[in-house]
Amino acid sequence: MRLAILGASGHGKVIADAAEQLGWQDVIFFDDAWPSVKENGPWSVNGPTERLIERVSEFDGVVVGIGNNRTREEKQCELARAGANLVSIVHPAATVSSRASFGPGTVVFANAVINPCAYVGGGVIVNTGAVVEHDCVVGNFAHISPNAVLAGGVKLGQQVWVGACASIKQLVSVGDASIVGMGAVVTKDVGSGVTVVGNPARIRRQ
Numbered sequence: 416m417r418l419a420i421l422g423a424s425g426h427g428k429v430i431a432d433a434a435e436q437l438g439w440q441d442v443i444f445f446d447d448a449w450p451s452v453k454e455n456g457p458w459s460v461n462g463p464t465e466r467l468i469e470r471v472s473e474f475d476g477v478v479v480g481i482g483n484n485r486t487r488e489e490k491q492c493e494l495a496r497a498g499a500n501l502v503s504i505v506h507p508a509a510t511v512s513s514r515a516s517f518g519p520g521t522v523v524f525a526n527a528v529i530n531p532c533a534y535v536g537g538g539v540i541v542n543t544g545a546v547v548e549h550d551c552v553v554g555n556f557a558h559i560s561p562n563a564v565l566a567g568g569v570k571l572g573q574q575v576w577v578g579a580c581a582s583i584k585q586l587v588s589v590g591d592a593s594i595v596g597m598g599a600v601v602t603k604d605v606g607s608g609v610t611v612v613g614n615p616a617r618i619r620r621q
């Protein structure tokens with residue numbers, strides 16, 4: 416079982432480690448910084464995106480390991496057009512309800528929880544220890560950082576970034592491409608394309 420990860424980042428290392436624990440035997444990185452970057456910790460980097468696209472049929476699975484939501488979306492779409500088998504990586508120590516669902520290219524790290532009737536889109540990062548409660552809807556290419564909590568029925572738009580240890584009150588919505596800062600406590604709906612921080616969260620940047 417061969418897995419290609421596009422993006423030789425720290426985030427990519429966590430995906431690689433989870434993948435190995437799931438039984439992927441051959442994990443290989445690609446990154447546009449090649450040949451300046453030839454390794455990512457213990458894993459080798461074999462070329463840029465174009466090389467991965469040329470060799471895409473050699474891999475049983477492909478996943479994008481890029482933290483930036485917009486770049487991750489661009490790269491995942493490019494790989495999908497090239498016929499890549501986009502896979503999801505769910506760490507064996509994550510808890511995902513059989514009544515929850517998620518799309519292709521989504522990664523779920525150790526101690527994360529996705530509870531029943533939650534729907535998580537494609538290309539999403541549910542980072543270490545993050546909680547996606549029942550009935551949440553998470554848009555494509557969002558990132559829920561370590562230990563962030565989405566209470567029941569929260570809706571995140573596409574490309575939303577929820578910072579580490581932030582909490583979002585039940586039934587609250589966050590619009591597309593907004594950022595919830597680390598540690599924020601979001602008690603009311605947040606529009607699109609804004610950054611909110613603090614407790615209670617307030618708009619920091621439009």
Ligand SMILES: CC(C)(COP(=O)(O)OP(=O)(O)OC[C@H]1O[C@@H](n2cnc3c(N)ncnc32)[C@H](O)[C@@H]1OP(=O)(O)O)[C@@H](O)C(=O)NCCC(=O)NCCS
Pocket residue numbers: 542560561577578579580594595596597598599610611612613619
């Ligand atoms: C909200 C955030 C995106 C702002 O980033 P930024 O635009 O680079 O902001 P800066 O670091 O320049 O800070 C700007 C101001 O906002 C404040 N600020 C930044 N983040 C804040 C936060 N989470 N809560 C409260 N205030 C915050 C800073 O103290 C600074 O205040 P000042 O102008 O009074 O000095 C960022 O701080 C953040 O929280 N990112 C999430 C990080 C994270 O969770 N990483 C996990 C990755 S797995």
